[in-house]
Amino acid sequence: MPLEILKYPHPILARQAVPVVAVTPEVRELASAMAEAMYANQGIGLAAPQVGHSIRLIVIDLSGPDKREGLMTLVNPVITAASGEQEDEEGCLSVREYRTNVRRAATVTVKALDLDGKAMEIEADGLLAVCLQHEIDHLSGVLFIDRISRLKRAMYDKRVKRWTRQRETADQTS
Numbered sequence: 001m002p003l004e005i006l007k008y009p010h011p012i013l014a015r016q017a018v019p020v021v022a023v024t025p026e027v028r029e030l031a032s033a034m035a036e037a038m039y040a041n042q043g044i045g046l047a048a049p050q051v052g053h054s055i056r057l058i059v060i061d062l063s064g065p066d067k068r069e070g071l072m073t074l075v076n077p078v079i080t081a082a083s084g085e086q087e088d089e090e091g092c093l094s095v096r097e098y099r100t101n102v103r104r105a106a107t108v109t110v111k112a113l114d115l116d117g118k119a120m121e122i123e124a125d126g127l128l129a130v131c132l133q134h135e136i137d138h139l140s141g142v143l144f145i146d147r148i149s150r151l152k153r154a155m156y157d158k159r160v161k162r163w164t165r166q167r168e169t170a171d172q173t174s
Helices: 025-040 126-139 150-173
Strands: 045-047 057-060 072-083 086-092 095-104 107-113 119-125
Touching: 025 045, 025 057, 025 072, 045 126, 057 126, 072 119, 072 126, 086 126, 095 126, 095 150, 107 126, 119 126
Parallel strands: none
Antiparallel strands: 045 057, 057 072, 072 107, 086 095, 107 119
């Protein structure tokens, strides 16, 4: 059974994740489970805080849940360079039923470790650059809705409160 993906406004999603001290079998197992959860939920990226583990670990696969040909696992990823600007529509497995345009850097350079503990560097543009920035934001407790206008954010927060009230009402009647 795939890991449960936490939904906004869960407090872990707003927390700064701690660095991974060593790439252990447990970290590798978590990364594998995260990939399965990402695929099961039709995602292309997932950060450990989204599954309740406040550590600096992300998985990305732009080939999507069907092909599963490009899985990347990054331990302790850090953006070391960013340039340009692009605006693309984003969504998030932790942010229910909401997509909107977000402005981000057009190109990024990311340093990280792989699952063997070896240093790696990725230079990315396009969708990969967006996905890397989005997932690394999760490690800092930042969601894509933290990067949108206050009006759009207030409208989304109002929807979340309504969903929460509806759930509480349903729970009380059952």
